Amino acid sequence: MDRTSPVPLYFQLAQQLQAAIEGGVLAPGSLLGNEIELATRLGLSRPTVRQAIRSLVDKGLLVRRRGVGTQVVHSTVRRPLELSSLYDDLEAAGQRPATRILADRVEPADAEVAAALGVPEGTEVRRLERLRTAHGEPLAHLRNHLPARLLDADAGRIAATGLYRLLRAAGLTLHSARQTVGARAAAPGEAELLGERPGAPLLTMERVTFDATGRVVEYGSHLYRPSRYSFEFQLLARG
Structure with a gap:
């Protein structure tokens, strides 16, 4: 993450996750873990991680499943x-x-x-x-x-x-x-x-x-x- 960039951190994270999904690094069915775990691992705030995930859910790249967590789906x-x-x-x-x-x-x-x-x-x-x-x-x-x-x-x-x-x-x-x-x-x-x-x-x-x-x-x-x-x-x- 480039914290000196004018590009918001949530958008940078969303772009990196999207590239990983479309490039096959994050395979369909992969679990991202919960927002707290991701925020801690990446050194980001929970709202930043939540906004990034929401943008990818809206694009159809991620899905939130009750009792499972946030999961990668097949790319568009x-x-x-x-x-x-x-x-x-x-x-x-x-x-x-x-x-x-x-x-x-x-x-x-x-x-x-x-x-x-x-x-x-x-x-x-x-x-x-x-x-x-x-x-x-x-x-x-x-x-x-x-x-x-x-x-x-x-x-x-x-x-x-x-x-x-x-x-x-x-x-x-x-x-x-x-x-x-x-x-x-x-x-x-x-x-x-x-x-x-x-x-x-x-x-x-x-x-x-x-x-x-x-x-x-x-x-x-x-x-x-x-x-x-x-x-x-x-x-x-x-x-």
């Missing part, structure tokens, strides 16, 4: 806005992704799906609905629609890897996507699936993906837990 997934599968991003970040298939069927496209895929309403499309977890915790509810005969992959293969990896393996060249990010309150069924309370805020993402010929190959409509997930944007200044 920060995903760059790139044309990649969530599964691959999680795997690359060491987040141990897993997938539960909720639906895999061919059905007539409703008006929303038909407009997104650029096909007549009622056209047969393949609907994939999945629950994606990281370290065993629910992270995202993924719903995708594809042209019915675009991808020949069974539920087992879909559960074991990312959708875009399967599309590329099928010979498709993914070129670009149009994506919208928003937020809304969780409906009761969505909340139960994602381990949130009804009405809790959820991140939303809709994406329409095009191949190298300009054909729409996928329409995704996804829900994410904001306590476990965020999008990262890179902004460039105009010259």
Whole structure:
């Protein structure tokens, strides 16, 4: 701790703890001990330690458990806005992704799906609905629609890897996507699936993906837990 710095001590401590969590030094499930023990060990006041811990609880990096103490939870997934599968991003970040298939069927496209895929309403499309977890915790509810005969992959293969990896393996060249990010309150069924309370805020993402010929190959409509997930944007200044 730099006591000569204008940066508050609680903020310095919070930054050091966050770096240790995100760097894997403090593994998920680790106990920090109580505020008195931490304050004594670090030579800080108890209010300073309490404020640092509270800021990390608010970020979803720590959780206070009655009878257990302050415990490290899994760090928030920060995903760059790139044309990649969530599964691959999680795997690359060491987040141990897993997938539960909720639906895999061919059905007539409703008006929303038909407009997104650029096909007549009622056209047969393949609907994939999945629950994606990281370290065993629910992270995202993924719903995708594809042209019915675009991808020949069974539920087992879909559960074991990312959708875009399967599309590329099928010979498709993914070129670009149009994506919208928003937020809304969780409906009761969505909340139960994602381990949130009804009405809790959820991140939303809709994406329409095009191949190298300009054909729409996928329409995704996804829900994410904001306590476990965020999008990262890179902004460039105009010259």
